[in-house]
Amino acid sequence: MTRKPLPYADLTLEEALVQFRAESGLTHKYDAMGAKAQMHFERHDIIHVLFGLTTNLRDEAQADGWTLMASDIGMQDIRTFMQLPEEKSVIKEVGWWALAKGFFASLPDYAAIAWRSRKMRKKWRWSDNAQYRQQQVSAIRDEFGIAHALAD
Numbered sequence: 001m002t003r004k005p006l007p008y009a010d011l012t013l014e015e016a017l018v019q020f021r022a023e024s025g026l027t028h029k030y031d032a033m034g035a036k037a038q039m040h041f042e043r044h045d046i047i048h049v050l051f052g053l054t055t056n057l058r059d060e061a062q063a064d065g066w067t068l069m070a071s072d073i074g075m076q077d078i079r080t081f082m083q084l085p086e087e088k089s090v091i092k093e094v095g096w097w098a099l100a101k102g103f104f105a106s107l108p109d110y111a112a113i114a115w116r117s118r119k120m121r122k123k124w125r126w127s128d129n130a131q132y133r134q135q136q137v138s139a140i141r142d143e144f145g146i147a148h149a150l151a152d
Contacts, residue, residue, distance in 0.1 A: 007049075009138040010136065013135060014134060016049045017042065026055070037084045040080065040081045043127065043129075044067065047063045050124065051063065051146065052150070061103060061110075065114075070113070071123050116150065119145060120146060
């Protein structure tokens with residue numbers, strides 16, 4: 001899990017989300033989602049931004065690991081997310097076999113994430129994070145100890 005410099009450091013979280021979606025080709029998909037799906041996918045995208053992850057399959061698996069181990073997400077949030085038609089559509093588009101392969105290939109990453117997430121000062125707020133929208137991503141990473149957790 002070697003890391004290159006974290007992107008978006010000088011942007012606000014709001015700006016970084018817009019840029020992340022544009023760079024990942026997700027803007028139109030996001031705009032077509034229902035409000036509930038937008039809320040959940042946005043929370044997921046914040047994890048990508050804060051932890052410097054792309055949308056390749058391995059980074060998606062790592063985003064799930066960081067969500068589970070470095071945020072305060074609850075089981076109800078996970079169930080709700082998994083039941084969204086938009087999430088089911090993504091799973092169908094990627095395919096169960098590819099997801100399973102990605103999961104097993106990422107097992108060493110999950111162990112590292114479990115260890116590294118313990119270095120954070122506090123867990124990221126999965127749903128209670130509106131106050132961070134206008135803050136610089138670097139300041140958020142500092143507050144939560146994200147950059148420290150990612151350091152090799």
